[in-house]
Amino acid sequence: xxxxxxxxxxxxxxxxxxxxxxxxxxxxxxxxxxxxxxxxxxxxxxxxxxxxxxxxxxxxxxxxxxxx
Numbered sequence: 001x002x003x004x005x006x007x008x009x010x011x012x013x014x015x016x017x018x019x020x021x022x023x024x025x026x027x028x029x030x031x032x033x034x035x036x037x038x039x040x041x042x043x044x045x046x047x048x049x050x051x052x053x054x055x056x057x058x059x060x061x062x063x064x065x066x067x068x
Contacts, residue, residue: 002028002052010035011053012044020044025052
C-alpha cells in the first residue's frame with residue numbers, strides 16, 4: 001500500500017509518538033522506507049511506523065478580524 005505513496009510529500013508518525021514532517025517518501029521497500037527532507041535522509045523500519053499522512057488539499061485558513 002505504501003508503494004502507491006512513493007514520491008509524495010508526507011508526514012510519518014511513529015509508535016513512540018514522534019514524527020517526521022516536510023519530507024518525501026523516496027523509496028518504499030518491504031522492510032524500510034527511505035524518507036528524504038531538505039537536510040537529512042532517513043531509513044525508517046516499517047515496524048516502527050504507526051501511520052503515514054499525505055495532504056491532498058491545502059486547508060483554508062480562518063479569517064481573523066471583524067467583518068462589515
